[in-house]
Each structure stands twice: as structure tokens, then as C-alpha cells.
Amino acid sequence: MTNATPEISLFDALHSTPARRYLKPDPIPEDVLWAILDAAIRGPSGGNTQGWGWVVVTDADVKRQVAEWYREGWERAYGSRRDEIMSGGPAGQALGVQNFLSAEHLSQHLEEAPVWVIPVLRGVAKSTSPRAGSSIYGAVQQLMLAARAYGIGSTLTSLYLGHEDDVKALLGIPEDAATMALIPLGYPARGRWAQPKRRPVEEVVHWGRWGEQRAREA
Ligand SMILES: Cc1cc2nc3c(=O)[nH]c(=O)nc-3n(C[C@H](O)[C@H](O)[C@H](O)COP(=O)(O)O)c2cc1C
Numbered sequence: 535m536t537n538a539t540p541e542i543s544l545f546d547a548l549h550s551t552p553a554r555r556y557l558k559p560d561p562i563p564e565d566v567l568w569a570i571l572d573a574a575i576r577g578p579s580g581g582n583t584q585g586w587g588w589v590v591v592t593d594a595d596v597k598r599q600v601a602e603w604y605r606e607g608w609e610r611a612y613g614s615r616r617d618e619i620m621s622g623g624p625a626g627q628a629l630g631v632q633n634f635l636s637a638e639h640l641s642q643h644l645e646e647a648p649v650w651v652i653p654v655l656r657g658v659a660k661s662t663s664p665r666a667g668s669s670i671y672g673a674v675q676q677l678m679l680a681a682r683a684y685g686i687g688s689t690l691t692s693l694y695l696g697h698e699d700d701v702k703a704l705l706g707i708p709e710d711a712a713t714m715a716l717i718p719l720g721y722p723a724r725g726r727w728a729q730p731k732r733r734p735v736e737e738v739v740h741w742g743r744w745g746e747q748r749a750r751e752a
Pocket of ligand 1: 636689691
């Protein structure tokens with residue numbers, strides 16, 4: 535099957551790629567996956583070392599097993615605080631109830647996403663550098679934007695990480711490498727390509743030195 539290169543302006547995509555967690559199980563054509571991955575690997579890495587690998591997971595048994603591990607992480611991080619979050623307690627205020635419900639949905643249906651991509655970075659398994667991920671997360675975002683261009687939703691997830699060693703063993707990932715995320719991909723079943731809600735740009739930009747802020751000219 536051939537899928538024409540989609541047309542969406544770069545800025546439209548940048549402003550309309552929220553986490554999409556309600557996904558249909560419909561398969562993603564392989565040529566589309568290649569196009570998305572080929573866009574991802576155009577991203578930057580220090581010295582252009584490209585110490586990465588991109589594991590594409592579609593096997594139902596693998597997904598079922600990792601989804602169980604993910605749900606353990608979900609339960610630890612959020613599930614056990616469901617009531618507090620739903621009643622607008624501090625944890626709920628940060629995440630938001632809608633976001634919580636969508637994240638809960640994903641945790642319960644992770645294995646139904648037709649494709650997962652697990653970006654892997656070599657040489658960082660033991661790293662304590664806060665910048666270790668900088669040689670892959672730009673490319674990860676390119677993957678998510680390229681998916682969006684094809685109308686495919688994604689979310690960067692991490693709650694499987696309590697089982698990092700198990701995931702590595704299951705997928706044969708080299709010892710020196712780390713999984714950097716698990717990105718479920720699928721055509722959206724619900725929701726919109728809404729602009730992600732963020733604090734206003736004027737509030738987070740500092741001009742010249744920290745604390746020097748300006749209003750944005752219209
Ligand atoms: C480091 C990192 C880890 C994340 N882990 C998860 C996760 O395990 N599960 C999940 O549903 N979303 C996860 N997210 C997605 C965030 O919740 C999401 O990016 C954030 O709420 C903003 O969502 P929005 O772009 O739709 O506004 C993660 C995002 C990042 C950057």
C-alpha cells in the first residue's frame with residue numbers, strides 16, 4: 535500500500551500534537567511506519583553519533599507482558615491516588631482530570647495500540663547525566679510529529695520503567711543501552727488534535743538572564 539506524503543504545515547503540527555491516548559487497534563501500513571521512522575532518525579544527536587535503535591513492537595504476547603508491567607507503574611504512580619486526583623487534590627491539579635482519565639484509559643488498553651516504538655540509546659544504561667537523553671529526544675519528538683502528519687496519535691510514556699531490565703531482556707536490547715520511552719502509535723478513536731495547554735510563553739521565557747521577562751508584542 536502506498537500512502538502519499540501528508541501535507542500539514544510545520545507550525546500547524548507543532549501546535550496540534552497533544553498526547554493521544556484513545557487509539558483504535560487498526561493496523562498502521564508498513565510504508566507509513568517506515569516514513570515516520572525515517573523522519574525520526576533525521577533528528578539530532580551529539581556529534582551525530584546516532585547511538586540509537588528504534589524497536590518496533592507489534593507482537594501481541596510482548597505487548598501483553600509489557601502492558602502488565604506498565605500497569606504496575608501506573609498503579610504505583612497514579613492508580614492508588616485515583617480518588618484524590620478525581621476530587622481535584624494536588625496531584626489532580628497538576629495532571630488535570632481529563633488527562634488523568636485518558637492516561638488511565640491508556641494504561642488499561644496499552645496493548646491494543648497496533649504499534650509501539652521503543653527508542654533505545656546505546657551507552658547510557660549507567661549514565662547519571664541529566665543530559666543523557668538529549669541525543670535522542672529531539673528525534674523522538676520528530677517521530678511523534680511525523681506520526682501526527684499521517685493522522686496517527688502517540689504519547690511518550692515511561693511507566694514501564696520499573697521493569698526496564700525485564701523489557702531489555704524481553705526485546706534483546708544490549709546491556710549498555712537504555713530504553714528511553716515507549717510510544718504507542720495508532721489512529722485516534724476519540725479526542726482532537728487540540729493545541730496542547732501550556733503556561734503562557736511570556737511566563738517561561740527569560741531574555742538575556744533569568745528573571746528578565748517581557749510582554750509579547752501583538
Ligand atoms: C518524560 C515523560 C514521561 C511520560 N510518561 C507518560 C506515561 O508513562 N504515561 C502517559 O500516559 N503519559 C506520559 N507522558 C505524557 C505526558 O503526560 C504529556 O506529555 C503531558 O501531560 C502533556 O500532554 P499534552 O501534550 O497532551 O498536553 C510522559 C511525558 C514525558 C515527557
